Amino acid sequence: MTIAAHRWVMTAVNEPMSRQDFTIEAPGAGDAVVEIAGCGVCHTDLGYLYDGVRLNHELPLALGHEISGRVIATGPGAEDWNGKAVIIAAVIPCGECDLCQRGKGTICRSQQMPGNDIQGGFASHITVPARGLCAVDETRMAAQGMQLADLSVVADAVTTPYQAAIQSGIGAGDLAVVIGVGGVGGYAVQVAAALGATVIAIDVDEAKLAAVAEHGAAKTFNAREISGRDLKKAIFAFTKDNGLRSTEWFIFECSGTAAGQQTAYGLLVHGATLSVVGFTMDKTELRLSNLMAFHARALGNWGCTPDLYDGAIDLVLDGKIKVLPFVERHPLTDINTIFEAAHAHQLQRRAILTP
């Protein structure tokens, strides 16, 4: 078999991406060829293209790691996936190393991320190890009024905060405080609410706060309008008024900014869990011993292992996490225009590029 395919590749930092044709031969053992339905444009992609963040694969390279589609060809051992609607895990652990064998896939040193370690999802097709595939129930998807392309953002944008939430142990009756409710943090709000928590959302952008107020956040604060000390007092008051605990708050830092991290760290209470989800190279000045004095903890979260995807997909297919209000579809041929608009913060929703 030979499949005619194409991808839009990055050739240099700050240069427009260009279309590249390629052919796909019969996939190897354990591999699957996915005809791509959609690929989400993530902040990480912008970092690669505009900021020169280091890529593991040499250029030219198609970016894109939030991918959904349909399996159209499989290699030996992956035949069961043929024809299935799938989401591709944004980070695919090797599955074979000592770390993977011990269930530590997030720190697998041979993990593959489409659009970084291998060719990515801004393409018509992609070949990936089948162990990175997560099946989608198309009947339930249709019942939610969703198309397969819409589900692409489940990879990364939904699953990353999902893994952080599962790792934190948050559940019914808990208080979640999400700092930074953009592409990832907005879903962190919905994930925490879907898991039964009462959610407070904090951001500096009123439009984002208004959006999450309609989808999961019980209370919002604009960090520009309230100082750290008053914010903590206001949250204590909120917990008191709502019969929630003044201890063991679950804080999710999703802003990936030093200011957001300062805010998040300042909200530590006794037994608190601070999940570090956002990334920034900036440093922050912290009293590390507060973790000791509060018997609190800070948990870093990297991606999401494929075994947790089913749980996240279920929440979306059950309608407990809404994706449609936060995405907009565009043709893949508009990739350069859409990247520029995203880079200029002109998009209100996450863009999904469809071939």
Next chain:
Amino acid sequence: MTIAAHRWVMTAVNEPMSRQDFTIEAPGAGDAVVEIAGCGVCHTDLGYLYDGVRLNHELPLALGHEISGRVIATGPGAEDWNGKAVIIAAVIPCGECDLCQRGKGTICRSQQMPGNDIQGGFASHITVPARGLCAVDETRMAAQGMQLADLSVVADAVTTPYQAAIQSGIGAGDLAVVIGVGGVGGYAVQVAAALGATVIAIDVDEAKLAAVAEHGAAKTFNAREISGRDLKKAIFAFTKDNGLRSTEWFIFECSGTAAGQQTAYGLLVHGATLSVVGFTMDKTELRLSNLMAFHARALGNWGCTPDLYDGAIDLVLDGKIKVLPFVERHPLTDINTIFEAAHAHQLQRRAILTP
């Protein structure tokens, strides 16, 4: 019954402590009167007396929270403890609040610490809730050549790093890196080694490094002689040479200094666990997102709940943790001299005051 007793009380910051006689009446329900065998002098006590660290109980107050002794009287419900050799937990959760009922005793808001919330252990006797008592097998104690007074330091100095180690999940085959091997960190080395880990000790004091090299540390580094980057390289080399992992290091910050915390944080690797055991008011400048990039975690540790004491005592009574090389007994009447010597860093070992 009436017991004639005395204690040495702090009356003001930076003033010598003075002897105060008192009488003990029949203990209340659930309480036990302990005739004190010994009470360890902890860095925390020095903070109260010399630095004016805030005490929860009003002055005059006997300091001291590392207490061993024998139960000589009990109130209703505590009769089983009569005559037993015991260690008193340095922090006694109330046992009744919602947090305690959910197994979160470390963050109980009604916890009692002798020598802070209630009268402490620099005394002939103390009355405490029996739920804070931990039994000592005197036959095994004698077999180790120990007296009951020697076991006082198990409370806090041994149990605090023990809880931190248990919480971290460290075990056989793991690498532990202990930063700051003084009163608490020295036992952190022994605890980690007793739990099966290979231990690297880091300090700026050659004498302390030499001591732990004889008791649990497989390798030592003087932080004054090696920079952070070279230190990490050297530890990677050590793990390679010794068939240990280059991931998932268990780092115990016991120095309670900003410099130690910088060193500890700089040693984060993929899947690392940083246990924050030492306390300092100082802040440190950290790249918090490293926790995310490494999928690592930082776990604060406050004290040790009484239910974990048996495990720590077992390690001491089995001879897996050596206490005797690290303690020296002095008469309680010398309390002011000993405090001054400890404050001036003139003691090589932890002082235990015996009534």
